[in-house]
Amino acid sequence: MAKEFFVKRYWKMLKRPVSVAFGLILLFGFGAGIIFWGGLHTGLEMTNTEEFCIGCHEMRDNVYEEYKTTVHYSNASGVRAECSDCHVPQEWGPKMVRKIQASKELWGKIAGTIDTREKFLDHRLEMASREWARMKENDSQECRNCHNFEFMDYSMQSNRAMDIHYQAQKNGDTCIDCHKGIAHELPDMSGVADWEG
Amino acid sequence: MRTRNSDFRVGLKGLLATLAVCMSMVSFQATAAPAGESSIRNNSDLTTDAPAEPMKKMVDTDVTFDRDFVEQPPLIPHDIRGYQVDKNVNKCLTCHSWKNAKKWKATRISITHFKDRDGNQLADVAPNRYFCLQCHVPQADTKPLIENKFKPVESLK
Numbered sequence: 001m002a003k004e005f006f007v008k009r010y011w012k013m014l015k016r017p018v019s020v021a022f023g024l025i026l027l028f029g030f031g032a033g034i035i036f037w038g039g040l041h042t043g044l045e046m047t048n049t050e051e052f053c054i055g056c057h058e059m060r061d062n063v064y065e066e067y068k069t070t071v072h073y074s075n076a077s078g079v080r081a082e083c084s085d086c087h088v089p090q091e092w093g094p095k096m097v098r099k100i101q102a103s104k105e106l107w108g109k110i111a112g113t114i115d116t117r118e119k120f121l122d123h124r125l126e127m128a129s130r131e132w133a134r135m136k137e138n139d140s141q142e143c144r145n146c147h148n149f150e151f152m153d154y155s156m157q158s159n160r161a162m163d164i165h166y167q168a169q170k171n172g173d174t175c176i177d178c179h180k181g182i183a184h185e186l187p188d189m190s191g192v193a194d195w196e197g
Numbered sequence: 198m199r200t201r202n203s204d205f206r207v208g209l210k211g212l213l214a215t216l217a218v219c220m221s222m223v224s225f226q227a228t229a230a231p232a233g234e235s236s237i238r239n240n241s242d243l244t245t246d247a248p249a250e251p252m253k254k255m256v257d258t259d260v261t262f263d264r265d266f267v268e269q270p271p272l273i274p275h276d277i278r279g280y281q282v283d284k285n286v287n288k289c290l291t292c293h294s295w296k297n298a299k300k301w302k303a304t305r306i307s308i309t310h311f312k313d314r315d316g317n318q319l320a321d322v323a324p325n326r327y328f329c330l331q332c333h334v335p336q337a338d339t340k341p342l343i344e345n346k347f348k349p350v351e352s353l354k
Contacts, residue, residue: 070279159259160275163302181281181288188285195286196297 044099048084056109059083062120066184079146086142086183087131094138124187132176140175147175253337261304262336265349270332271304277335282328289329290322 046052054060064083067073072081089095114120135142149169154162168178177194180186189195255276262272280288292301310326311319 158257158275160301181286182279185283186281186286196291196294196300 050082053083063184135176143175253339256336273335
């Protein structure tokens with residue numbers, strides 16, 4: 001009986017004009033929230049697609065062309081790592097931070113900072129260093145979304161990989177320490193701190 | 198103007214005729230397979246595309262190959278897909294340089310790689326040894342196209 005009483009009381013409350021307005025606002029807010037959130041989500045999803053990433057020639061003619069020849073574009077398993085798989089964090093917080101940084105990078109597009117191959121190569125070290133720093137910081141989180149030391153069957157790997165991964169796992173090294181240039185060509189690496197050229 | 202133009206035309210005609218004759222000779226040679234000779238191109242003639250062989254798997258055993266003669270550049274016993282060697286980076290040296298070889302359990306490049314073509318000993322890899330794949334090649338597990346009877350000398354067996 002207590003339940004009915006509870007419902008009744010609210011019904012009465014809602015019937016008062018002030019409450020109705022309040023309820024409507026709430027309802028509207030809720031609806032708008034869904035639409036906005038959905039929109040934001042769709043928007044973010046859209047900017048995560050390969051078509052979006054290579055929509056500008058800066059990306060299409062440089063990084064994409066190179067990436068097309070690599071293992072993450074086409075491999076025995078038929079699983080493709082897209083641009084966003086490696087460059088956009090999956091968790092909400094870091095994703096937002098990355099997206100906002102990316103909008104800043106759009107300025108570079110508008111200002112034509114890298115609009116020729118030469119200019120792109122001139123800036124490559126700077127751009128690459130940012131990604132290395134980010135991946136070092138988050139323990140190569142994007143790589144680990146797909147790969148994991150724990151799930152690797154070392155006996156299936158080449159001797160070179162097996163030995164070194166075993167050591168790396170013990171020493172706490174992270175993927176990007178050793179796998180720089182996994183999807184794109186590298187810039188002149190002389191002077192890069194942990195590159196053993 | 199006029200004469201020059203017609204000269205040109207005659208010249209062109211002559212040229213075309215010669216070309217046509219040459220071409221017919223080429224195609225004649227191409228189609229006629231020498232009697233009893235089978236080529237390593239599977240006897241397909243030049244005018245049709247031979248079906249492509251499936252891509253071969255690279256040897257990635259990590260077991261170094263025996264050498265067949267003293268000056269032989271050793272064969273590469275591992276996969277090298279995606280290894281960048283250009284003016285910016287030399288991926289091979291990240292493992293094979295003297296500094297790094299120990300960490301990666303790789304063979305160090307030998308001192309010959311520090312000598313330039315005049316025999317001067319340099320402090321780093323000599324420019325004529327920088328592009329490793331000029332001399333060192335990975336292997337695919339395939340049947341040799343031609344039988345090879347080369348045998349290493351007794352001391353290398």
